[in-house]
Amino acid sequence: xxxxxxxxxxxxxxxxxxxxxxxxxxxxxxxxxxxxxxxxxxxxxxxxxxxxxxxxxxxxxxxxxxxxxxxxxxxxxxxxxxxxx
Amino acid sequence: xxxxxxxxxxxxxxxxxxxxxxxxxxxxxxxxxxxxxxxxxxxxxxxxxxxxxxxxxxxxxxxxxxxxxxxxxxxxxxxxxxxxxxxxxxxxxxxxxxxxxxxxxxxxxxxxxxxxxxxxxxxxxxxxxxxxxxxxxxxxxxxxxxxxxxxxxxxxxxxxxxxxxxxxxxxxxxxxxxxxxxxxxxxxxxxxxxxxxxxxxxxxxxxxxxxxxxxxxxxxxxxxxxxxxxxxxxxxxxxxxxxxxxxxxxxxxxxxxxxxxxxxxxxxxxxxxxxxxxxxxxxxxxxxxxxxxxxxx
Numbered sequence: 576x577x578x579x580x581x582x583x584x585x586x587x588x589x590x591x592x593x594x595x596x597x598x599x600x601x602x603x604x605x606x607x608x609x610x611x612x613x614x615x616x617x618x619x620x621x622x623x624x625x626x627x628x629x630x631x632x633x634x635x636x637x638x639x640x641x642x643x644x645x646x647x648x649x650x651x652x653x654x655x656x657x658x659x660x
Numbered sequence: 661x662x663x664x665x666x667x668x669x670x671x672x673x674x675x676x677x678x679x680x681x682x683x684x685x686x687x688x689x690x691x692x693x694x695x696x697x698x699x700x701x702x703x704x705x706x707x708x709x710x711x712x713x714x715x716x717x718x719x720x721x722x723x724x725x726x727x728x729x730x731x732x733x734x735x736x737x738x739x740x741x742x743x744x745x746x747x748x749x750x751x752x753x754x755x756x757x758x759x760x761x762x763x764x765x766x767x768x769x770x771x772x773x774x775x776x777x778x779x780x781x782x783x784x785x786x787x788x789x790x791x792x793x794x795x796x797x798x799x800x801x802x803x804x805x806x807x808x809x810x811x812x813x814x815x816x817x818x819x820x821x822x823x824x825x826x827x828x829x830x831x832x833x834x835x836x837x838x839x840x841x842x843x844x845x846x847x848x849x850x851x852x853x854x855x856x857x858x859x860x861x862x863x864x865x866x867x868x869x870x871x872x873x874x875x876x877x878x879x880x881x882x883x884x885x886x887x888x889x890x891x892x893x894x895x896x897x898x899x900x901x902x903x904x905x906x907x908x909x910x911x912x913x914x915x916x917x918x919x920x921x922x923x924x925x926x927x928x929x930x931x932x933x934x935x936x937x938x939x940x941x942x943x944x945x946x947x948x949x950x951x952x953x954x955x956x957x
Contacts, residue, residue: 590766592710613707620767628764 579651587647590625591618603647611646619644626650631659663813663857664865664957665926667729669722671695671852672911672920677725679927685910688847692834693912695850704785711768713749715828716781718852723782723822730856736818737791738779739809741801741825743915745775748830778826791818799944801825802851802916803874803952810872813859820858825919827851849912853919855926865957866926867938870894873951883949887939890953901939901953904928918942922952929956 584598591614605611608619622644626632632654634640643653673688674681676698686696700709700717703724709717719740727733753769771777776794783792791812795804802825809821829848837843857869871890875883891898904925911920921940928934940952 594706594710617711617767617771624764624766628760 576651576655579655580647583647583651583654586625586629587612587622590621601647603651605646607644607646607650622650626654630654630657632657661813661816661859662861663810663859663869664861665855665867665869665922666732666858666862666865667726667856668866668923668926669725669729669854670911670920670923671698671718671722673847673849674911677721681910682927682931688849688909688912690847691838691843692829692831692848693850694829695852708785711772712781713746713772713828715746715748715826715850715852716772716778718850719778719782719824719826719854720785722852722854723786723824726822726854726856727786730858732820732822732856732858734786734788735790735820735822735856737793737809737812737821738783738786738788739791739793739795739805739821739823740776740779740782741795741797741803741805741823741916741919742775742778743796743798743801743827744829744833745796746773746777747828747833749773751830751832778824782822782824786822797948798915799942800874800918800948800950802853802919802922803872803942803950806869806922806952807872807874809857810869813857819860820856822854822856824854825851825916826853827914827916829914843913846908847912849914849917851911851914851916851919853916853923855919855922861957866930868955868957870953870955871951872953875949875951877947878949886951890951894953896937896955900935901937902935903939903941904934918950918952922954925954929954932956 580603584601608614672695673693676696698721703721749769750773753773775796779792779794795801797804806823809823812818829850834848888898907920907924925938936956938954942950
């Protein structure tokens with residue numbers, strides 16, 4: 576799980592082009608949206624693409640997105656339970 | 661109505677946002693030279709800039725600089741000319757499309773690959789709701805934007821305008837241009853130039869734009885006629901209009917390098933380094949020709 580969280584942090588920094596932020600700067604339990612990293616709706620789309628591209632997870636139920644993308648820790652839990660890779 | 665250049669700023673192969681090129685220009689050695697970037701942290705916070713490609717950052721930095729230098733915070737129009745638009749993000753978007761079989765496409769590259777993203781980003785950054793338009797006409801893109809501004813001034817619709825020319829050049833696209841024989845023996849470079857224009861002559865005004873003329877496939881006779889007629893209408897004999905040496909050896913070439921010719925002429929006119937009346941002629945591949953008539957203030 577620790578490795579998965581670190582990988583996710585690196586992938587999010589890269590895909591969202593978070594300049595001057597390192598994996599160590601990100602608290603995996605902090606909210607991703609509004610607070611914490613302060614992400615927005617376009618970032619949410621990028622994260623959905625990341626989940627499918629890197630982990631083969633296609634999010635079918637939009638209602639679950641809020642819980643999945645609450646934090647990096649919740650994303651990692653969902654990936655571990657559902658990844659096809 | 662007179663149109664004055666109140667401020668101008670550039671990011672190019674020369675040192676950014678300054679006139680160092682005038683005294684100590686950086687020599688161009690490569691067939692393709694990318695721009696020297698400015699310190700964008702002064703203009704943009706990291707959250708705002710993280711989705712922006714380099715062309716957008718350059719556009720914002722030059723636009724904010726002319727706003728600051730001119731004191732005109734809310735121009736009556738924002739007009740941009742670009743030959744290729746955000747080609748770097750367009751390329752990334754298309755490559756991802758190929759690699760991923762047209763699925764899983766990044767929304768950011770898509771959003772930032774449209775040509776009018778540049779003028780839109782400037783408007784959003786300045787919170788400016790005024791007239792906003794983008795011209796994409798390859799070699800006369802900048803002059804088209806400038807002509808629009810000039811006509812709006814003459815119609816009395818605007819009293820100030822932020823006019824810019826912004827172009828990227830990326831290695832893959834450049835290699836295709838070279839293979840097609842489109843860029844033989846020239847240094848391809850990138851353009852980011854912004855001008856603040858207004859109808860009010862001020863102490864620091866750089867130059868006056870007297871006339872902007874665009875001609876489609878003019879014969880030599882038609883071209884000379886256009887110069888003579890315009891000179892006559894402006895009340896200055898044809899012989900007094902001097903065509904200065906091109907600054908392409910200093911700034912390289914792009915689809916919008918005429919913006920550098922205007923920028924350099926304005927800087928030199930302000931410093932008394934050119935005669936009073938300047939004519940800038942741009943002929944794009946034998947098809948479109950532009951004439952810019954300038955004078956010192």
